[in-house]
Amino acid sequence: MSYAMQLLDSYPRTADLDAGVLASTIDALSDCAQACTADADDDLSELDVSAMVKCIRLCLDCADICTTTVAVTSRQTEYDVGVLGPLLEACLASCVSCGNECERHAMMHEHCRVCAEACRRCERACRNLLATIA
Amino acid sequence: MSYAMQLLDSYPRTADLDAGVLASTIDALSDCAQACTADADDDLSELDVSAMVKCIRLCLDCADICTTTVAVTSRQTEYDVGVLGPLLEACLASCVSCGNECERHAMMHEHCRVCAEACRRCERACRNLLATIA
Amino acid sequence: MSYAMQLLDSYPRTADLDAGVLASTIDALSDCAQACTADADDDLSELDVSAMVKCIRLCLDCADICTTTVAVTSRQTEYDVGVLGPLLEACLASCVSCGNECERHAMMHEHCRVCAEACRRCERACRNLLATIA
Amino acid sequence: MSYAMQLLDSYPRTADLDAGVLASTIDALSDCAQACTADADDDLSELDVSAMVKCIRLCLDCADICTTTVAVTSRQTEYDVGVLGPLLEACLASCVSCGNECERHAMMHEHCRVCAEACRRCERACRNLLATIA
Numbered sequence: 092m093s094y095a096m097q098l099l100d101s102y103p104r105t106a107d108l109d110a111g112v113l114a115s116t117i118d119a120l121s122d123c124a125q126a127c128t129a130d131a132d133d134d135l136s137e138l139d140v141s142a143m144v145k146c147i148r149l150c151l152d153c154a155d156i157c158t159t160t161v162a163v164t165s166r167q168t169e170y171d172v173g174v175l176g177p178l179l180e181a182c183l184a185s186c187v188s189c190g191n192e193c194e195r196h197a198m199m200h201e202h203c204r205v206c207a208e209a210c211r212r213c214e215r216a217c218r219n220l221l222a223t224i225a
Numbered sequence: 226m227s228y229a230m231q232l233l234d235s236y237p238r239t240a241d242l243d244a245g246v247l248a249s250t251i252d253a254l255s256d257c258a259q260a261c262t263a264d265a266d267d268d269l270s271e272l273d274v275s276a277m278v279k280c281i282r283l284c285l286d287c288a289d290i291c292t293t294t295v296a297v298t299s300r301q302t303e304y305d306v307g308v309l310g311p312l313l314e315a316c317l318a319s320c321v322s323c324g325n326e327c328e329r330h331a332m333m334h335e336h337c338r339v340c341a342e343a344c345r346r347c348e349r350a351c352r353n354l355l356a357t358i359a
Numbered sequence: 360m361s362y363a364m365q366l367l368d369s370y371p372r373t374a375d376l377d378a379g380v381l382a383s384t385i386d387a388l389s390d391c392a393q394a395c396t397a398d399a400d401d402d403l404s405e406l407d408v409s410a411m412v413k414c415i416r417l418c419l420d421c422a423d424i425c426t427t428t429v430a431v432t433s434r435q436t437e438y439d440v441g442v443l444g445p446l447l448e449a450c451l452a453s454c455v456s457c458g459n460e461c462e463r464h465a466m467m468h469e470h471c472r473v474c475a476e477a478c479r480r481c482e483r484a485c486r487n488l489l490a491t492i493a
Numbered sequence: 494m495s496y497a498m499q500l501l502d503s504y505p506r507t508a509d510l511d512a513g514v515l516a517s518t519i520d521a522l523s524d525c526a527q528a529c530t531a532d533a534d535d536d537l538s539e540l541d542v543s544a545m546v547k548c549i550r551l552c553l554d555c556a557d558i559c560t561t562t563v564a565v566t567s568r569q570t571e572y573d574v575g576v577l578g579p580l581l582e583a584c585l586a587s588c589v590s591c592g593n594e595c596e597r598h599a600m601m602h603e604h605c606r607v608c609a610e611a612c613r614r615c616e617r618a619c620r621n622l623l624a625t626i627a
Contacts, residue, residue, distance in 0.1 A: 093390075094390050094393060094394040094397070094473055094474075094476075094477050095393055095394075095397065097473045098394060098397035098398060098401060098470050098473055098474070099397070100469075101401065101468070101469035101470040101473065102401055102404065102470070103401060103404045103405050103406075103468075103470075104404045117393060121389050121390075121392075121393055122361075122362050122389075124389075124429075125362060125363055125385060125389055125429055125433055126362040126363075126366060128429070128430050128433040128434070129362070129363065129366035129367070129433040129434075130366060132433060132434040132435060132436050133366060133369065133370055133371060135436045136370065136371045136372045136435070136436045137371050138371075154430070158426060161392075161393055161396070162396050162422070165393055165396040165397040165400060166396070166397075166400040167400060167404070168400050168403045168404045200369070200371075201365075201368075201369035202366050202369040202370070202371075205362060205365045205366055205369060206362075206366070208362075209362050
């Protein structure tokens with residue numbers, strides 16, 4: 092069981108969101124943030140780095156947005172759906188955009204294939220969590 | 226002139242957004258991120274910390290979201306309005322929510338008054354930038 | 360296999376560090392960052408929040424430092440031991456300090472016990488990686 | 494007066510560090526984080542991006558480390574010199590390394606000249622703050 096799930100289980104108050112959905116979203120976000128940071132760096136080491144510029148930029152954005160979304164979703168105290176909702180929408184948009192670009196390079200670069208997979212999984216997780224707060 | 230403005234002026238390609246609007250948004254976001262981090266800590270040092278729990282939580286979220294929005298708005302290469310738009314909406318929502326809570330404590334705690342001011346300025350900056358990308 | 364390991368395996372150049380040690384460090388850092396963010400929030404929801412002030416502060420620091428260390432260790436291109444070394448020392452110090460404080464509350468609060476475990480694992484991972492770059 | 498200084502002035506307890514030194518360090522760190530993020534992006538837009546790979550990598554690290562150091566220095570509650578000291582050393586090392594690389598490109602690229610200036614100012618600020626906690 093991930094730390095995320097264990098920490099949701101030991102939350103001292105009653106939670107507003109389903110712990111299982113939340114924990115799998117947090118894990119997907121955390122993995123996606125790391126994958127995007129690593130993929131931007133892998134891109135930077137490619138011989139033809141100029142072909143990877145768009146991928147680098149979108150990976151950097153996606154890493155930053157996922158990292159912040161890990162933090163906000165990890166907080167349950169004084170839950171504010173007015174902040175979480177738009178943030179999940181932004182994170183979803185970033186995962187779609189970054190996942191699409193990574194997929195374009197997936198046949199050529201294994202690191203982009205892995206990153207696209209992380210983005211798609213995170214995209215699904217954001218959609219699932221959004222569905223529970225609608 | 227802030228570093229943000231100088232770095233926008235020396236961007237090697239043609240920018241998609243107005244440099245003046247962008248630079249003042251970046252500066253407002255950066256100031257707001259710091260103010261929210263400091264205010265959460267000031268709240269934590271208050272004698273009656275239990276009265277400040279909601280303020281701490283919203284400040285922590287707002288600091289994280291503003292920090293990420295500084296990074297995304299500081300990048301001009303391969304500009305993606307599909308990511309920037311929703312992120313600015315999320316940042317705006319966070320500044321409104323945090324600014325409202327800080328204002329409730331502004332008469333009692335000077336640090337909350339300062340933080341509310343930083344949130345209001347950042348809220349206006351996000352609205353201005355959103356207006357230029359609509 | 361974690362994304363971290365897969366992305367290290369598909370790095371286009373020759374890496375400076377052992378991929379296995381690096382991947383397990385990245386995973387431990389990423390888990391610790393999330394655990395510290397969640398534990399700070401769990402502390403904030405405790406009835407006697409004033410008893411948790413030190414724990415909250417150290418968790419917030421540790422979350423920020425681990426998050427940054429995930430990013431820096433995830434980058435292999437133009438590896439700079441002069442930056443990585445001191446950063447791992449800082450991360451180690453933060454995990455020790457936060458782990459000690461969480462342990463003090465572990466009997467009373469399950470979330471602090473879980474967070475202390477995440478900090479201890481991350482402390483060991485930082486020491487292992489430091490040993491390979493010494 | 495910056496928000497950082499105003500928020501230090503309204504801290505409810507007695508501070509461990511000199512507010513003037515701390516506020517100017519926080520401002521320098523915050524500016525340096527933004528400058529490094531923007532410079533990495535400017536580098537990414539250069540025609541000869543392969544010549545800028547090392548600069549991009551060091552700027553990304555320096556942005557992340559300065560951002561975290563803003564957060565840790567903005568917290569005064571339960572001040573822990575055992576964490577702050579090593580973190581400032583890591584931040585100093587990153588500013589030196591990034592500043593050196595940016596300076597190499599300063600004649601050719603105005604954005605690297607600006608970023609080098611931000612790194613040098615931040616390096617001095619970290620040294621000043623380190624001198625007060627020694």
